[in-house]
Amino acid sequence: EVLLLESGGELVQPGGSLRLSCDASGFIFSNYAMNWVRQAPGRGLEWVSSISADHETTSYATSVKGRVTVSRDNSKHSLYLQMSSLRPEDTALYYCAKSSGDDILKGDYFDLWGQGTQVTVSS
Amino acid sequence: DIHMTQAPSTLSASVGDTVTISCRASRSISSWLAWYQQKPGKAPKLLMSDASDLESGVPSRFSGSGSGTEFTLTINNLQPDDFATYYCQQYNTFLPYTFGQGTKLELK
Numbered sequence: 001e002v003l004l005l006e007s008g009g010e011l012v013q014p015g016g017s018l019r020l021s022c023d024a025s026g027f028i029f030s031n032y033a034m035n036w037v038r039q040a041p042g043r044g045l046e047w048v049s050s051i052s053a054d055h056e057t058t059s060y061a062t063s064v065k066g067r068v069t070v071s072r073d074n075s076k077h078s079l080y081l082q083m084s085s086l087r088p089e090d091t092a093l094y095y096c097a098k099s100s101g102d103d104i105l106k107g108d109y110f111d112l113w114g115q116g117t118q119v120t121v122s123s
Numbered sequence: 124d125i126h127m128t129q130a131p132s133t134l135s136a137s138v139g140d141t142v143t144i145s146c147r148a149s150r151s152i153s154s155w156l157a158w159y160q161q162k163p164g165k166a167p168k169l170l171m172s173d174a175s176d177l178e179s180g181v182p183s184r185f186s187g188s189g190s191g192t193e194f195t196l197t198i199n200n201l202q203p204d205d206f207a208t209y210y211c212q213q214y215n216t217f218l219p220y221t222f223g224q225g226t227k228l229e230l231k
Contacts, residue, residue: 095167
């Protein structure tokens with residue numbers, strides 16, 4: 001079964017750090033770019049970050065640049081998002097999403113999504 | 124950034140109806156547009172890419188059209204399973220990917 005499973009979300013205080021993980025199965029993980037997309041409560045979808053299949057190229061939304069780092073371990077079929085200096089506005093459900101291709105420098109859509117992991121930033 | 128605007132924000136319809144959701148880009152994105160369906164408490168699901176290419180397994184009552192800046196998602200013969208929120212996403216330029224604000228399709 002083709003599946004993405006996120007974990008690592010929790011309640012954290014403002015200024016805190018968190019590492020999200022996404023475990024992939026059912027497809028050749030190393031062939032595809034991967035992404036993080038978030039959804040604040042009752043709001044729409046916001047792209048957060050992307051990483052190419054070979055992990056050489058990354059990109060970030062302006063809202064998180066400098067505070068998050070995306071990485072992947074193709075040998076473990078896993079995607080990660082290291083988040084620091086968290087703010088209340090980072091509160092959201094964070095989805096891991098698979099690109100249809102391997103290159104993040106070309107536009108792409110997301111053909112597989114995980115169920116999300118909840119990050120809540122509050123004191 | 125390319126801004127995506129969907130209309131309407133909420134759409135009320137009945138089973139069997141045909142509905143159309145609009146998505147407008149702030150500048151031309153050729154046909155680099157995807158549509159997603161999201162049900163409450165669930166992850167988004169890809170419906171179609173390249174403005175009109177239906178994803179495998181998506182019912183043929185869903186169709187997409189448009190290019191440049193104007194796009195539409197049409198659902199014919201609405202079924203109970205279709206009531207959800209729909210998002211468009213542009214991928215013409217990667218920096219950054221942007222989504223419409225969503226259209227909630229609700230039962231009248």
